[in-house]
Amino acid sequence: xxxxxxxxxxxxxxxxxxxxxxxxxxxxxxxxxxxxxxxxxxxxxxxxxxxxxxxxxxxxxxxxxxxxxxxxxxxxxxxxxxxxxxxxxxxxxxxxxxxxxxxxxxxxxxxxxxxxxxxxxxxxxxxxxxxxxxxxxxxxxxxxxxxxxxxxxxxxxxxxxxxxxxxxxxxxxxxxxxxxxxxxxxxxxxxxxxxxxxxxxxxxxxxxxxxxxxxxxxxxxxxxxxxxxxxxxxxxxxxxxxxxxxxxxxxxxxxxxxxxxxxxxxxxxxxxxxxxxxxxxxxxxxxxxxxxxxxxxxxxxxxxxxxxxxxxxxxxxxxxxxxxxxxxxxxxxxxxxxxxxxxxxxxxxxxxxxxxxxxxxxxxxxxxxxxxxxxxxxxxxxxxxxxxxxxxxxxxxxxxxxxxxxxxxxxxxxxxxxxxxxxxxxxxxxxxxxxxxxxxxxxxxxxxxxxxxxxxxxxxxxxxxxxxxxxx
Numbered sequence: 001x002x003x004x005x006x007x008x009x010x011x012x013x014x015x016x017x018x019x020x021x022x023x024x025x026x027x028x029x030x031x032x033x034x035x036x037x038x039x040x041x042x043x044x045x046x047x048x049x050x051x052x053x054x055x056x057x058x059x060x061x062x063x064x065x066x067x068x069x070x071x072x073x074x075x076x077x078x079x080x081x082x083x084x085x086x087x088x089x090x091x092x093x094x095x096x097x098x099x100x101x102x103x104x105x106x107x108x109x110x111x112x113x114x115x116x117x118x119x120x121x122x123x124x125x126x127x128x129x130x131x132x133x134x135x136x137x138x139x140x141x142x143x144x145x146x147x148x149x150x151x152x153x154x155x156x157x158x159x160x161x162x163x164x165x166x167x168x169x170x171x172x173x174x175x176x177x178x179x180x181x182x183x184x185x186x187x188x189x190x191x192x193x194x195x196x197x198x199x200x201x202x203x204x205x206x207x208x209x210x211x212x213x214x215x216x217x218x219x220x221x222x223x224x225x226x227x228x229x230x231x232x233x234x235x236x237x238x239x240x241x242x243x244x245x246x247x248x249x250x251x252x253x254x255x256x257x258x259x260x261x262x263x264x265x266x267x268x269x270x271x272x273x274x275x276x277x278x279x280x281x282x283x284x285x286x287x288x289x290x291x292x293x294x295x296x297x298x299x300x301x302x303x304x305x306x307x308x309x310x311x312x313x314x315x316x317x318x319x320x321x322x323x324x325x326x327x328x329x330x331x332x333x334x335x336x337x338x339x340x341x342x343x344x345x346x347x348x349x350x351x352x353x354x355x356x357x358x359x360x361x362x363x364x365x366x367x368x369x370x371x372x373x374x375x376x377x378x379x380x381x382x383x384x385x386x387x388x389x390x391x392x393x394x395x396x397x398x399x400x401x402x403x404x405x406x407x408x409x410x411x412x413x414x415x416x417x418x419x420x421x422x423x424x425x426x427x428x429x430x431x432x433x434x435x436x437x438x439x440x441x442x443x444x445x446x447x448x449x450x451x452x453x454x455x456x457x458x459x460x461x462x463x464x465x466x467x468x469x470x471x472x
Contacts, residue, residue, distance in 0.1 A: 014063075014081040020169050022083075023065065026090035027167040029097050032068040032105040032328055034306060035165040037061075037081065038347040042158035043122050047134035049150060055131070057122075064347040067093040068329050069102065075350045105332060107170040111309035115295050115302045116203035118175040121157030125206060130155055133210055141185050141219050147230075148223065149193070150186040155179075157206060164307040172307035178202075178298070178454060180443060181209045183218045187226040194232070194415075196225030196400075201442035202296045225382065225401050228413045235417035236404065237471030241377035241431075242419065242464050243370055243405070246438035248382060250457035254358050255388040256395040256423030257288065259448070261315050261323075262341075262353040263330035265390055272393040272424045273321060281321045282427035285363050288316040290325055292340055292356030298442040299357040299456035303340070306351050310340035315358075316427070327353045345451040355446060359458030363433025367461040370432045372408035378417060378469055379403040379410065393423035396470070418470035426464055434461030 019035055027033035039061040046054045064077035065086065074093035078085040125133075138151045157179045164172040180201030186193055198221035200209050209215070244252065265271035273281060282288075292310025294300050301310045306328050314322050326334070327342030330353055343354035371379060379402065386397035399417040403410045439458035446455040 015083050016165060016171070018083045019086045020165055020167070022086050022090045023165060024167040026065070026067050026094040027104050029100065029102050030067045030069045030094070030104060031102050031332065033066060033167050035063060035065050035086070036305065036344070036347055037063045037163040037165070038160065040158060040160045040346070041122055042156070044156040045130055045134060045154060047138055047151070047153040050138065052131055052134065060346075062347045063089070064344075064350070065089040065093050066350055067096055069096045069098050071333065072096040073329070073350060077348045104167050105328060107166045107168060108172070108303070108306065108308040108338070110172075111303050113302070115293060115300045116177060119177045119205045120159045121177055121179050121206050122159060133215070137183060137215055137219055140216065141183070141223060144219065145187065145223050145227070147187040147189055147227070148185050149188045152184040154182045155206070162305070164305070166307070172303055174302050176203065176301070177205070179204060179206055179209055181215065181218065182443065183215070183222045185219075185222045185226050187223070187230060189230050192230060194226050194229035196222045196227070196229065198222040198225070199441060199443040202298050203300060204296050228401060229415055232413040232415035233404075235378075235399075235402065235414040235469060235471040237469055239466055239468050241374055242467045242469070243374050243377065243379045244459065244462040244464065245379070245381040246367070246434065246436050246461050247458060248440040249380060250359050250440065250459035251383055251444065252386065252395065252397055252419070253288065253360055253459055254355060254444070254446070254455065254457045255386050255397075256393055256421075257427060258290070258355045258358045259388065259390050260393055260423060261325055262355070263324045263326040263334060264353050266324050267330050267334050270391050272391065272422070276321050277323070279321055280319050281424060282316050282319040283430040284319045285433050286316060286319050286427055286430050287314065287361040288358070289314055289361060290341065290355055290358045294357055294456070297357050297439070297456050298444060298454045299355070301340075301356060304342045304351075305344045306338070306342035308338045308340040308342060310356055313339045313341070325353045325355060327351050343453050345453055349451050352449065352451070354448060354453055355455050357439065357456030357458070359437065359439060359456070360433070360460065360462070362435050362437035362460045365432045365434050367434045367436050370434055370461050370463050371405065373432070373463065374405045374408055376406050378414070379405050380417070380419060388423070393425070394421070395423060396420050416471060420468040420470055426467065429465045430462055431465050432463035436460045
């Protein structure tokens with residue numbers, strides 16, 4: 001029975017009736033199983049150093065067949081949509097079945113809403129219009145500020161159609177558009193060069209992000225950040241209080257806390273948050289949510305990659321740990337309901353618990369009040385790359401825009417600053433939560449066990465005491 005959300009099954013012909021019979025046979029005496037079929041098309045453009053440096057197009061299709069028995073998973077995939085290939089995959093995946101009798105897990109309930117339109121970013125605008133836009137953005141940046149010496153602009157778009165077939169014949173479908181635009185500039189003054197970048201994206205057509213007012217705002221922001229860094233002084237080192245800006249700095253929350261709240265790490269006892277449900281893990285006023293149901297957001301999904309509708313999961317409420325992010329297998333093994341967070345990079349990868357849009361809810365403090373209360377410390381507005389250890393929660397993040405603050409006033413921009421700490425401890429040190437919740441602009445990509453998926457992050461302005469600042 002078709003899901004009814006879309007009618008966008010993969011382009012190649014596959015005998016779904018035959019595939020379902022093969023899947024049902026493979027799922028005999030198993031706890032769960034599905035056939036995940038995918039048809040994807042993607043493109044990317046890179047304009048760099050005054051010319052079109054690269055333009056690529058990729059089309060792929062294939063399937064992954066999974067059989068789950070207890071904690072064991074059999075997974076086989078192929079890049080051809082043929083019944084014979086499904087038969088071979090079913091035989092291989094079924095090897096994990098045990099001799100015990102088991103009843104296949106019930107199919108997910110059906111989604112009753114669509115979070116994004118079925119648009120094809122690759123179809124429009126035309127190729128020449130996209131390349132002309134890249135040249136126009138380059139010219140705008142150089143005319144906007146004579147100190148701009150290099151401009152890099154990228155566009156990326158994709159459409160991913162998936163079909164999920166269950167052993168009982170249930171069938172779920174979804175078509176997922178995704179677009180991203182990014183502008184990076186390098187400025188020079190007296191022989192010193194600094195860079196800045198800005199981007200935006202989501203599950204909407206290109207037109208939303210390449211309207212002149214939108215891309216000009218991205219270009220202006222990239223130039224602003226680069227010019228700020230021209231005036232930056234070396235960052236101090238040592239333990240001090242930190243104010244985090246709203247929006248993208250939520251990537252710290254995503255890495256240092258979010259991964260630790262994924263079900264598989266907690267079932268295996270390898271997360272710093274394992275076994276702590278119902279306990280205080282953060283300061284009062286700290287509420288963290290994962291919400292995959294937000295329309296058109298980069299991390300949103302109408303259904304996850306197992307067919308479960310995404311949801312709004314409260315992970316931490318007023319400082320108390322309330323739940324974990326679950327796919328079907330971990331939810332069954334932990335005796336809880338799936339949360340719609342079973343995600344995979346492609347048909348060649350098995351699903352696992354992953355975040356969607358993860359953010360901290362707004363508090364009661366005015367952002368100006370928060371910054372004004374910082375006697376001496378760092379105001380971190382933007383982050384670059386970071387690393388985190390799931391077991392301990394320890395993190396290291398590089399600041400791409402930060403300021404030294406004394407007596408509540410910004411003294412100077414700083415460069416080379418890194419934030420060092422651990423997620424569980426940092427949550428308990430939240431002193432003030434702003435009323436200015438902001439989500440990122442739609443550029444996040446999350447990696448886990450070699451798989452990358454699009455995600456969203458966000459937070460209000462935060463005051464955290466006693467983080468370690470690594471200086472230049």
